[in-house]
Amino acid sequence: MHAVQEFAYAVIVLETTDDAVPVGRREQNKIDTRRAIADAAIDLALSVGPGSFTVDQIAVRAGVSRRTFFNYFHSAEDALTVRTDGFLDLALEVFGRMPQDEPLFDSIIRAFTETTRMEGLSQHGALFRMADSNPDLLRAQLHSWERAEVRIVEGLRRRLGADASELYLTALVGSVLSCTKAAMRDWAAVSHDSTGNPGQELEERILAVLTMLRDGFSPRTTGPVSRA
Amino acid sequence: MHAVQEFAYAVIVLETTDDAVPVGRREQNKIDTRRAIADAAIDLALSVGPGSFTVDQIAVRAGVSRRTFFNYFHSAEDALTVRTDGFLDLALEVFGRMPQDEPLFDSIIRAFTETTRMEGLSQHGALFRMADSNPDLLRAQLHSWERAEVRIVEGLRRRLGADASELYLTALVGSVLSCTKAAMRDWAAVSHDSTGNPGQELEERILAVLTMLRDGFSPRTTGPVSRA
DNA sequence: CGAATTCTTGCACAGCGTGCAACAAGATGT
DNA sequence: ACATCTTGTTGCACGCTGTGCAAGAATTCG
Numbered sequence: 197m198h199a200v201q202e203f204a205y206a207v208i209v210l211e212t213t214d215d216a217v218p219v220g221r222r223e224q225n226k227i228d229t230r231r232a233i234a235d236a237a238i239d240l241a242l243s244v245g246p247g248s249f250t251v252d253q254i255a256v257r258a259g260v261s262r263r264t265f266f267n268y269f270h271s272a273e274d275a276l277t278v279r280t281d282g283f284l285d286l287a288l289e290v291f292g293r294m295p296q297d298e299p300l301f302d303s304i305i306r307a308f309t310e311t312t313r314m315e316g317l318s319q320h321g322a323l324f325r326m327a328d329s330n331p332d333l334l335r336a337q338l339h340s341w342e343r344a345e346v347r348i349v350e351g352l353r354r355r356l357g358a359d360a361s362e363l364y365l366t367a368l369v370g371s372v373l374s375c376t377k378a379a380m381r382d383w384a385a386v387s388h389d390s391t392g393n394p395g396q397e398l399e400e401r402i403l404a405v406l407t408m409l410r411d412g413f414s415p416r417t418t419g420p421v422s423r424a
Numbered sequence: 425m426h427a428v429q430e431f432a433y434a435v436i437v438l439e440t441t442d443d444a445v446p447v448g449r450r451e452q453n454k455i456d457t458r459r460a461i462a463d464a465a466i467d468l469a470l471s472v473g474p475g476s477f478t479v480d481q482i483a484v485r486a487g488v489s490r491r492t493f494f495n496y497f498h499s500a501e502d503a504l505t506v507r508t509d510g511f512l513d514l515a516l517e518v519f520g521r522m523p524q525d526e527p528l529f530d531s532i533i534r535a536f537t538e539t540t541r542m543e544g545l546s547q548h549g550a551l552f553r554m555a556d557s558n559p560d561l562l563r564a565q566l567h568s569w570e571r572a573e574v575r576i577v578e579g580l581r582r583r584l585g586a587d588a589s590e591l592y593l594t595a596l597v598g599s600v601l602s603c604t605k606a607a608m609r610d611w612a613a614v615s616h617d618s619t620g621n622p623g624q625e626l627e628e629r630i631l632a633v634l635t636m637l638r639d640g641f642s643p644r645t646t647g648p649v650s651r652a
Numbered sequence: 653c654g655a656a657t658t659c660t661t662g663c664a665c666a667g668c669g670t671g672c673a674a675c676a677a678g679a680t681g682t
Numbered sequence: 683a684c685a686t687c688t689t690g691t692t693g694c695a696c697g698c699t700g701t702g703c704a705a706g707a708a709t710t711c712g
Binding site for chain 1: 498529559562563564566567570590591592594595596598599601602603605606607609610613629632633636637638639640641
Protein backbone atom coordinates (compact mmCIF):
# COMPACT_ATOMS: atom_id res chain seq x y z
CA MET A 197 0.00 0.00 0.00
CA HIS A 198 1.70 3.13 -1.19
CA ALA A 199 1.02 6.16 0.87
CA VAL A 200 2.69 8.01 -1.94
CA GLN A 201 0.42 6.59 -4.52
CA GLU A 202 -2.58 8.61 -3.43
CA PHE A 203 -1.01 11.60 -5.16
CA ALA A 204 0.19 9.64 -8.14
CA TYR A 205 -2.08 11.34 -10.65
CA ALA A 206 -1.30 14.87 -9.58
CA VAL A 207 2.41 14.24 -9.57
CA ILE A 208 2.34 12.62 -12.96
CA VAL A 209 0.62 15.60 -14.47
CA LEU A 210 3.09 17.99 -12.92
CA GLU A 211 6.13 15.96 -13.85
CA THR A 212 4.88 15.34 -17.35
CA THR A 213 4.29 18.99 -18.05
CA ASP A 214 7.78 19.69 -16.77
CA ASP A 215 9.74 17.02 -18.55
CA ALA A 216 7.46 16.50 -21.53
CA VAL A 217 8.59 12.90 -21.11
CA PRO A 218 5.49 10.81 -20.36
CA VAL A 219 6.92 8.37 -17.87
CA GLY A 220 5.09 5.15 -17.13
CA ARG A 221 3.22 4.48 -13.92
CA ARG A 222 5.79 1.90 -12.80
CA GLU A 223 8.72 4.22 -13.17
CA GLN A 224 6.86 7.10 -11.60
CA ASN A 225 5.88 5.03 -8.59
CA LYS A 226 9.48 4.05 -8.03
CA ILE A 227 10.58 7.66 -8.21
CA ASP A 228 7.88 8.66 -5.76
CA THR A 229 8.70 5.85 -3.37
CA ARG A 230 12.37 6.70 -3.46
CA ARG A 231 11.54 10.33 -2.76
CA ALA A 232 9.18 9.44 0.05
CA ILE A 233 11.79 7.28 1.73
CA ALA A 234 14.52 9.86 1.37
CA ASP A 235 12.29 12.63 2.67
CA ALA A 236 11.21 10.52 5.61
CA ALA A 237 14.81 9.74 6.45
CA ILE A 238 15.89 13.37 6.24
CA ASP A 239 12.92 14.53 8.28
CA LEU A 240 13.78 12.05 10.98
CA ALA A 241 17.45 12.96 10.92
CA LEU A 242 16.62 16.64 11.26
CA SER A 243 14.20 16.08 14.12
CA VAL A 244 15.69 13.37 16.31
CA GLY A 245 19.24 13.45 15.02
CA PRO A 246 21.22 11.04 12.86
CA GLY A 247 21.76 7.54 14.20
CA SER A 248 18.89 7.90 16.61
CA PHE A 249 16.27 6.17 14.52
CA THR A 250 15.74 2.79 12.93
CA VAL A 251 15.00 1.71 9.42
CA ASP A 252 11.53 0.66 10.57
CA GLN A 253 10.74 4.21 11.59
CA ILE A 254 11.78 5.50 8.18
CA ALA A 255 9.68 2.85 6.49
CA VAL A 256 6.60 3.62 8.57
CA ARG A 257 6.94 7.33 7.92
CA ALA A 258 7.36 6.73 4.22
CA GLY A 259 4.33 4.44 4.16
CA VAL A 260 6.36 1.49 3.00
CA SER A 261 7.43 -1.85 4.40
CA ARG A 262 10.80 -2.41 5.94
CA ARG A 263 11.69 -4.80 3.17
CA THR A 264 10.88 -2.23 0.51
CA PHE A 265 13.20 0.25 2.15
CA PHE A 266 16.06 -2.15 1.58
CA ASN A 267 15.03 -2.51 -2.03
CA TYR A 268 15.96 1.15 -2.46
CA PHE A 269 18.77 1.77 0.00
CA HIS A 270 21.39 -0.34 1.67
CA SER A 271 21.24 1.48 4.97
CA ALA A 272 19.55 4.32 6.78
CA GLU A 273 22.54 6.56 6.12
CA ASP A 274 22.37 5.89 2.41
CA ALA A 275 18.94 7.44 2.31
CA LEU A 276 20.52 10.63 3.63
CA THR A 277 22.90 11.01 0.72
CA VAL A 278 20.34 11.61 -2.01
CA ARG A 279 20.84 15.35 -1.61
CA THR A 280 24.58 15.08 -2.05
CA ASP A 281 24.12 12.72 -4.98
CA GLY A 282 21.67 15.12 -6.52
CA PHE A 283 23.94 18.11 -6.13
CA LEU A 284 26.89 16.35 -7.73
CA ASP A 285 24.78 14.86 -10.50
CA LEU A 286 23.44 18.28 -11.30
CA ALA A 287 26.95 19.73 -11.33
CA LEU A 288 28.03 17.05 -13.78
CA GLU A 289 25.05 17.73 -15.99
CA VAL A 290 25.74 21.47 -15.97
CA PHE A 291 29.37 20.78 -16.76
CA GLY A 292 28.30 18.71 -19.73
CA ARG A 293 26.55 21.75 -21.19
CA MET A 294 29.65 23.95 -21.09
CA PRO A 295 31.23 24.93 -24.42
CA GLN A 296 34.01 22.55 -25.34
CA ASP A 297 36.39 25.32 -26.38
CA GLU A 298 36.22 27.05 -23.02
CA PRO A 299 39.32 26.59 -20.82
CA LEU A 300 38.82 23.48 -18.73
CA PHE A 301 39.01 25.06 -15.33
CA ASP A 302 36.64 27.84 -16.27
CA SER A 303 34.08 25.21 -17.17
CA ILE A 304 34.65 23.37 -13.93
CA ILE A 305 34.41 26.47 -11.80
CA ARG A 306 31.31 27.71 -13.57
CA ALA A 307 29.69 24.29 -13.38
CA PHE A 308 29.95 24.24 -9.61
CA THR A 309 29.16 27.87 -8.95
CA GLU A 310 26.13 27.79 -11.22
CA THR A 311 24.94 24.56 -9.65
CA THR A 312 24.97 26.31 -6.31
CA ARG A 313 22.37 28.73 -7.61
CA MET A 314 19.90 26.07 -8.69
CA GLU A 315 20.01 23.69 -5.79
CA GLY A 316 17.99 24.22 -2.66
CA LEU A 317 20.78 24.38 -0.12
CA SER A 318 18.71 24.48 3.03
CA GLN A 319 19.27 20.83 3.94
CA HIS A 320 22.81 20.50 2.65
CA GLY A 321 24.36 22.44 5.48
CA ALA A 322 22.51 20.53 8.16
CA LEU A 323 23.37 17.20 6.57
CA PHE A 324 27.01 18.18 6.40
CA ARG A 325 27.11 19.18 10.03
CA MET A 326 25.44 15.95 11.10
CA ALA A 327 28.33 14.00 9.66
CA ASP A 328 30.63 15.54 12.24
CA SER A 329 28.97 13.58 15.01
CA ASN A 330 27.98 10.48 13.10
CA PRO A 331 30.72 8.30 11.57
CA ASP A 332 28.31 6.16 9.57
CA LEU A 333 26.74 9.18 7.95
CA LEU A 334 30.18 10.58 7.23
CA ARG A 335 31.14 7.35 5.51
CA ALA A 336 27.99 7.38 3.46
CA GLN A 337 28.67 10.94 2.35
CA LEU A 338 32.29 10.20 1.51
CA HIS A 339 31.04 7.29 -0.57
CA SER A 340 28.62 9.59 -2.31
CA TRP A 341 31.46 11.92 -3.32
CA GLU A 342 33.49 8.92 -4.37
CA ARG A 343 30.73 7.63 -6.64
CA ALA A 344 30.38 11.07 -8.14
CA GLU A 345 34.11 11.18 -8.75
CA VAL A 346 33.85 8.10 -10.94
CA ARG A 347 31.01 9.60 -12.96
CA ILE A 348 32.79 12.92 -13.35
CA VAL A 349 36.02 11.28 -14.45
CA GLU A 350 34.00 9.54 -17.12
CA GLY A 351 32.41 12.78 -18.21
CA LEU A 352 35.77 14.51 -18.29
CA ARG A 353 37.32 11.71 -20.30
CA ARG A 354 34.65 12.24 -22.89
CA ARG A 355 35.65 15.89 -23.11
CA LEU A 356 39.41 15.50 -23.05
CA GLY A 357 39.52 12.43 -25.20
CA ALA A 358 42.34 9.92 -24.88
CA ASP A 359 44.95 12.63 -24.32
CA ALA A 360 44.71 12.52 -20.56
CA SER A 361 46.07 9.65 -18.55
CA GLU A 362 43.86 7.93 -16.01
CA LEU A 363 46.12 9.16 -13.24
CA TYR A 364 45.85 12.75 -14.38
CA LEU A 365 42.08 12.53 -14.61
CA THR A 366 41.51 10.98 -11.21
CA ALA A 367 43.96 13.32 -9.52
CA LEU A 368 42.33 16.33 -11.12
CA VAL A 369 38.76 15.33 -10.36
CA GLY A 370 39.71 14.18 -6.88
CA SER A 371 41.31 17.52 -6.14
CA VAL A 372 38.40 19.48 -7.53
CA LEU A 373 35.95 17.52 -5.43
CA SER A 374 38.13 17.76 -2.35
CA CYS A 375 38.23 21.52 -2.73
CA THR A 376 34.50 21.72 -3.28
CA LYS A 377 33.96 19.50 -0.29
CA ALA A 378 36.20 21.73 1.81
CA ALA A 379 34.28 24.78 0.64
CA MET A 380 30.96 23.20 1.56
CA ARG A 381 32.26 22.03 4.90
CA ASP A 382 33.57 25.47 5.73
CA TRP A 383 30.32 26.99 4.56
CA ALA A 384 28.24 24.54 6.54
CA ALA A 385 30.27 25.16 9.67
CA VAL A 386 29.25 28.81 9.99
CA SER A 387 25.89 29.16 11.66
CA HIS A 388 23.25 30.08 9.12
CA ASP A 389 21.06 32.30 11.23
CA SER A 390 19.69 34.45 8.45
CA THR A 391 22.97 36.26 7.78
CA GLY A 392 23.12 37.26 4.15
CA ASN A 393 22.58 34.94 1.21
CA PRO A 394 23.76 31.41 2.02
CA GLY A 395 23.98 30.43 -1.63
CA GLN A 396 26.26 33.31 -2.43
CA GLU A 397 28.49 32.60 0.54
CA LEU A 398 28.96 29.07 -0.68
CA GLU A 399 29.54 30.19 -4.23
CA GLU A 400 32.28 32.57 -3.15
CA ARG A 401 34.05 29.83 -1.25
CA ILE A 402 33.90 27.43 -4.15
CA LEU A 403 35.17 30.08 -6.52
CA ALA A 404 38.03 31.00 -4.21
CA VAL A 405 39.18 27.49 -3.58
CA LEU A 406 38.90 26.23 -7.15
CA THR A 407 40.78 29.26 -8.41
CA MET A 408 43.47 28.43 -5.91
CA LEU A 409 43.59 24.89 -7.24
CA ARG A 410 43.82 26.04 -10.83
CA ASP A 411 46.74 28.38 -10.24
CA GLY A 412 48.58 26.07 -7.89
CA PHE A 413 48.67 26.22 -4.15
CA SER A 414 51.13 28.60 -2.65
CA PRO A 415 51.43 29.54 1.02
CA ARG A 416 51.55 33.27 0.31
CA THR A 417 47.88 33.36 -0.62
CA THR A 418 46.23 32.19 2.51
CA GLY A 419 42.80 32.47 1.03
CA PRO A 420 40.32 35.32 1.14
CA VAL A 421 37.84 33.68 3.46
CA SER A 422 38.85 33.27 7.06
CA ARG A 423 37.07 32.04 10.12
CA ALA A 424 37.58 32.83 13.77
CA MET B 425 43.27 -16.28 27.21
CA HIS B 426 45.52 -14.42 24.84
CA ALA B 427 46.99 -16.43 22.10
CA VAL B 428 49.24 -13.44 21.60
CA GLN B 429 50.40 -13.43 25.11
CA GLU B 430 52.55 -16.52 24.69
CA PHE B 431 55.09 -14.31 22.96
CA ALA B 432 54.71 -11.40 25.30
CA TYR B 433 58.17 -11.61 26.79
CA ALA B 434 60.03 -11.85 23.53
CA VAL B 435 58.09 -9.00 22.01
CA ILE B 436 58.63 -6.78 24.99
CA VAL B 437 62.38 -7.26 24.83
CA LEU B 438 62.43 -6.50 21.14
CA GLU B 439 60.21 -3.48 21.41
CA THR B 440 62.06 -2.13 24.41
CA THR B 441 65.42 -2.32 22.74
CA ASP B 442 63.93 -0.59 19.73
CA ASP B 443 62.08 2.22 21.35
CA ALA B 444 64.02 2.53 24.57
CA VAL B 445 60.62 3.31 25.97
CA PRO B 446 59.82 0.63 28.54
CA VAL B 447 56.15 0.15 27.92
CA GLY B 448 54.06 -1.58 30.55
CA ARG B 449 52.66 -5.03 30.13
CA ARG B 450 49.13 -3.71 29.86
CA GLU B 451 49.89 -1.37 27.03
CA GLN B 452 52.00 -3.94 25.24
CA ASN B 453 49.24 -6.53 25.43
CA LYS B 454 46.82 -4.11 23.87
CA ILE B 455 49.23 -3.38 21.06
CA ASP B 456 49.74 -7.07 20.46
CA THR B 457 46.05 -7.84 20.54
CA ARG B 458 45.31 -5.06 18.10
CA ARG B 459 48.02 -6.36 15.81
CA ALA B 460 46.79 -9.93 16.08
CA ILE B 461 43.26 -8.91 15.17
CA ALA B 462 44.35 -6.77 12.26
CA ASP B 463 46.65 -9.47 10.93
CA ALA B 464 43.92 -12.07 11.23
CA ALA B 465 41.48 -9.84 9.37
CA ILE B 466 43.94 -9.10 6.59
CA ASP B 467 44.89 -12.75 6.27
CA LEU B 468 41.26 -13.69 5.94
CA ALA B 469 40.56 -10.95 3.45
CA LEU B 470 43.51 -12.02 1.32
CA SER B 471 42.53 -15.66 1.37
CA VAL B 472 38.73 -15.79 1.14
CA GLY B 473 38.10 -12.26 -0.08
CA PRO B 474 36.63 -9.21 1.65
CA GLY B 475 33.08 -9.46 2.91
CA SER B 476 33.19 -13.24 2.84
CA PHE B 477 34.02 -13.77 6.48
CA THR B 478 32.47 -12.95 9.82
CA VAL B 479 33.76 -11.15 12.85
CA ASP B 480 33.71 -14.45 14.72
CA GLN B 481 36.19 -15.92 12.28
CA ILE B 482 38.54 -13.00 12.77
CA ALA B 483 38.23 -13.32 16.53
CA VAL B 484 38.93 -17.05 16.50
CA ARG B 485 41.95 -16.63 14.28
CA ALA B 486 43.27 -13.83 16.48
CA GLY B 487 42.75 -15.95 19.60
CA VAL B 488 40.33 -13.49 21.08
CA SER B 489 36.64 -13.39 21.90
CA ARG B 490 34.09 -11.80 19.64
CA ARG B 491 33.39 -9.19 22.27
CA THR B 492 37.03 -8.22 22.48
CA PHE B 493 37.16 -7.68 18.74
CA PHE B 494 34.52 -5.02 19.11
CA ASN B 495 36.53 -3.43 21.89
CA TYR B 496 39.17 -2.67 19.26
CA PHE B 497 37.26 -2.17 16.04
CA HIS B 498 33.75 -1.14 15.10
CA SER B 499 33.48 -3.50 12.17
CA ALA B 500 35.37 -6.13 10.23
CA GLU B 501 36.26 -3.57 7.57
CA ASP B 502 37.75 -1.25 10.14
CA ALA B 503 40.31 -3.87 11.00
CA LEU B 504 41.42 -3.74 7.37
CA THR B 505 42.33 -0.06 7.47
CA VAL B 506 45.21 -0.29 9.93
CA ARG B 507 47.65 -0.40 7.04
CA THR B 508 46.22 2.74 5.49
CA ASP B 509 46.14 4.44 8.86
CA GLY B 510 49.73 3.43 9.46
CA PHE B 511 50.89 4.71 6.12
CA LEU B 512 49.27 8.09 6.58
CA ASP B 513 50.41 8.38 10.18
CA LEU B 514 53.94 7.67 9.12
CA ALA B 515 53.70 10.26 6.38
CA LEU B 516 52.54 12.83 8.89
CA GLU B 517 55.37 11.97 11.24
CA VAL B 518 57.92 12.24 8.44
CA PHE B 519 56.42 15.55 7.43
CA GLY B 520 56.83 16.80 10.98
CA ARG B 521 60.56 16.21 10.73
CA MET B 522 60.99 18.38 7.64
CA PRO B 523 62.88 21.66 8.04
CA GLN B 524 60.49 24.53 8.63
CA ASP B 525 62.24 26.84 6.17
CA GLU B 526 61.84 24.42 3.28
CA PRO B 527 59.15 25.38 0.74
CA LEU B 528 55.87 23.84 1.86
CA PHE B 529 55.21 21.68 -1.15
CA ASP B 530 58.75 20.33 -1.21
CA SER B 531 58.20 19.14 2.33
CA ILE B 532 54.88 17.57 1.43
CA ILE B 533 56.21 15.82 -1.63
CA ARG B 534 59.29 14.55 0.18
CA ALA B 535 57.20 13.40 3.13
CA PHE B 536 55.08 11.15 0.94
CA THR B 537 57.79 9.91 -1.37
CA GLU B 538 60.09 9.06 1.53
CA THR B 539 57.26 7.35 3.37
CA THR B 540 56.83 5.10 0.38
CA ARG B 541 60.35 3.83 0.90
CA MET B 542 59.85 2.80 4.51
CA GLU B 543 56.49 1.16 4.38
CA GLY B 544 56.04 -2.43 3.37
CA LEU B 545 53.74 -1.96 0.39
CA SER B 546 52.94 -5.59 -0.32
CA GLN B 547 49.50 -5.52 1.24
CA HIS B 548 48.55 -1.98 0.31
CA GLY B 549 47.95 -2.75 -3.33
CA ALA B 550 45.81 -5.77 -2.60
CA LEU B 551 43.78 -3.90 -0.01
CA PHE B 552 43.22 -1.07 -2.47
CA ARG B 553 42.03 -3.41 -5.16
CA MET B 554 39.65 -5.17 -2.80
CA ALA B 555 37.82 -1.93 -2.26
CA ASP B 556 36.73 -1.96 -5.88
CA SER B 557 34.44 -4.89 -5.28
CA ASN B 558 33.47 -4.20 -1.69
CA PRO B 559 31.58 -1.00 -0.87
CA ASP B 560 31.92 -1.40 2.87
CA LEU B 561 35.66 -1.73 2.65
CA LEU B 562 35.78 1.26 0.34
CA ARG B 563 33.87 3.32 2.86
CA ALA B 564 36.17 2.24 5.64
CA GLN B 565 39.19 3.25 3.59
CA LEU B 566 37.68 6.58 2.65
CA HIS B 567 37.04 7.17 6.32
CA SER B 568 40.63 6.33 7.06
CA TRP B 569 41.83 8.99 4.63
CA GLU B 570 39.34 11.40 6.09
CA ARG B 571 40.62 10.86 9.63
CA ALA B 572 44.15 11.34 8.40
CA GLU B 573 43.10 14.57 6.73
CA VAL B 574 42.03 15.96 10.07
CA ARG B 575 45.31 15.03 11.70
CA ILE B 576 47.35 16.43 8.84
CA VAL B 577 45.43 19.68 8.83
CA GLU B 578 46.28 19.99 12.48
CA GLY B 579 49.94 19.29 11.82
CA LEU B 580 50.00 21.80 9.00
CA ARG B 581 48.33 24.43 11.12
CA ARG B 582 51.13 24.06 13.60
CA ARG B 583 53.62 24.74 10.84
CA LEU B 584 51.84 27.59 9.10
CA GLY B 585 50.59 29.24 12.23
CA ALA B 586 47.43 31.32 12.19
CA ASP B 587 48.18 32.78 8.77
CA ALA B 588 46.24 30.17 6.86
CA SER B 589 42.47 30.07 6.91
CA GLU B 590 40.70 26.85 7.75
CA LEU B 591 39.31 26.72 4.25
CA TYR B 592 42.73 27.04 2.69
CA LEU B 593 44.13 24.33 4.94
CA THR B 594 41.40 21.79 4.36
CA ALA B 595 41.35 22.42 0.62
CA LEU B 596 45.10 22.03 0.41
CA VAL B 597 45.32 18.89 2.50
CA GLY B 598 42.25 17.42 0.84
CA SER B 599 43.79 17.95 -2.59
CA VAL B 600 47.13 16.53 -1.56
CA LEU B 601 45.48 13.43 -0.17
CA SER B 602 43.21 13.07 -3.18
CA CYS B 603 46.22 13.16 -5.45
CA THR B 604 48.10 10.68 -3.31
CA LYS B 605 45.05 8.47 -3.26
CA ALA B 606 44.80 8.69 -7.04
CA ALA B 607 48.47 7.78 -7.36
CA MET B 608 48.05 4.76 -5.11
CA ARG B 609 44.92 3.66 -6.89
CA ASP B 610 46.59 3.92 -10.25
CA TRP B 611 49.60 2.10 -8.89
CA ALA B 612 47.50 -0.61 -7.30
CA ALA B 613 45.55 -1.13 -10.50
CA VAL B 614 48.53 -2.31 -12.55
CA SER B 615 49.23 -5.96 -11.96
CA HIS B 616 52.29 -6.41 -9.79
CA ASP B 617 53.70 -9.57 -11.27
CA SER B 618 57.33 -8.95 -10.35
CA THR B 619 57.81 -6.14 -12.87
CA GLY B 620 60.38 -3.73 -11.56
CA ASN B 621 60.37 -2.11 -8.14
CA PRO B 622 56.80 -1.51 -6.92
CA GLY B 623 57.90 1.06 -4.36
CA GLN B 624 59.62 3.14 -6.97
CA GLU B 625 56.67 2.97 -9.34
CA LEU B 626 54.44 4.33 -6.61
CA GLU B 627 56.95 7.00 -5.68
CA GLU B 628 57.13 8.24 -9.25
CA ARG B 629 53.38 8.51 -9.47
CA ILE B 630 53.12 10.44 -6.22
CA LEU B 631 55.89 12.78 -7.28
CA ALA B 632 54.28 13.40 -10.65
CA VAL B 633 50.86 14.07 -9.34
CA LEU B 634 51.87 16.26 -6.40
CA THR B 635 54.10 18.31 -8.64
CA MET B 636 51.14 18.78 -10.91
CA LEU B 637 49.09 19.93 -7.95
CA ARG B 638 51.77 22.37 -6.81
CA ASP B 639 52.10 24.07 -10.16
CA GLY B 640 48.42 24.09 -10.94
CA PHE B 641 46.54 21.73 -13.17
CA SER B 642 46.61 22.49 -16.83
CA PRO B 643 45.35 20.29 -19.65
CA ARG B 644 48.54 20.64 -21.68
CA THR B 645 50.47 18.40 -19.31
CA THR B 646 48.54 15.19 -19.47
CA GLY B 647 50.84 13.50 -17.02
CA PRO B 648 53.86 11.31 -17.65
CA VAL B 649 52.33 8.03 -16.55
CA SER B 650 49.71 6.49 -18.77
CA ARG B 651 47.84 3.25 -18.68
CA ALA B 652 46.38 1.17 -21.48
C1' DC C 653 -9.69 -9.23 -20.81
C1' DG C 654 -5.87 -12.60 -19.95
C1' DA C 655 -0.93 -13.32 -19.66
C1' DA C 656 3.56 -11.70 -18.64
C1' DT C 657 6.39 -8.63 -16.14
C1' DT C 658 7.81 -6.21 -12.15
C1' DC C 659 7.31 -4.36 -7.64
C1' DT C 660 5.85 -4.94 -2.70
C1' DT C 661 5.53 -7.45 1.38
C1' DG C 662 6.00 -10.79 5.18
C1' DC C 663 8.85 -14.26 6.92
C1' DA C 664 12.96 -16.35 8.42
C1' DC C 665 17.63 -16.29 9.54
C1' DA C 666 22.50 -15.29 10.14
C1' DG C 667 25.21 -11.70 11.62
C1' DC C 668 26.17 -7.10 13.78
C1' DG C 669 27.12 -3.89 17.60
C1' DT C 670 26.62 -2.74 22.46
C1' DG C 671 25.38 -2.53 27.54
C1' DC C 672 26.24 -5.09 31.52
C1' DA C 673 28.22 -7.75 35.14
C1' DA C 674 31.50 -11.24 36.45
C1' DC C 675 36.12 -12.44 36.23
C1' DA C 676 41.19 -12.20 35.30
C1' DA C 677 45.51 -9.84 34.71
C1' DG C 678 48.49 -6.09 35.50
C1' DA C 679 49.74 -2.04 38.47
C1' DT C 680 50.45 0.02 43.03
C1' DG C 681 51.62 0.66 47.84
C1' DT C 682 53.21 -1.13 52.20
C1' DA D 683 55.05 -11.12 49.13
C1' DC D 684 50.46 -9.64 49.90
C1' DA D 685 46.27 -6.95 49.67
C1' DT D 686 44.07 -3.69 46.89
C1' DC D 687 42.91 -0.97 43.09
C1' DT D 688 42.68 -0.36 38.21
C1' DT D 689 42.03 -1.93 33.68
C1' DG D 690 41.13 -5.28 30.11
C1' DT D 691 38.61 -9.73 28.68
C1' DT D 692 34.71 -12.57 28.26
C1' DG D 693 30.00 -14.47 27.97
C1' DC D 694 25.35 -13.24 27.79
C1' DA D 695 21.35 -10.95 26.18
C1' DC D 696 18.92 -8.11 23.22
C1' DG D 697 17.44 -5.23 19.43
C1' DC D 698 18.58 -3.99 14.85
C1' DT D 699 20.56 -4.92 10.19
C1' DG D 700 20.58 -6.79 5.60
C1' DT D 701 19.17 -10.40 2.38
C1' DG D 702 17.09 -14.67 0.11
C1' DC D 703 12.76 -16.45 -0.94
C1' DA D 704 8.05 -17.11 -2.26
C1' DA D 705 3.38 -15.36 -2.38
C1' DG D 706 0.53 -11.71 -3.74
C1' DA D 707 -0.61 -7.14 -5.92
C1' DA D 708 0.03 -3.69 -9.39
C1' DT D 709 1.42 -2.39 -14.09
C1' DT D 710 2.25 -3.45 -18.85
C1' DC D 711 1.46 -5.78 -23.10
C1' DG D 712 -0.88 -8.39 -26.67
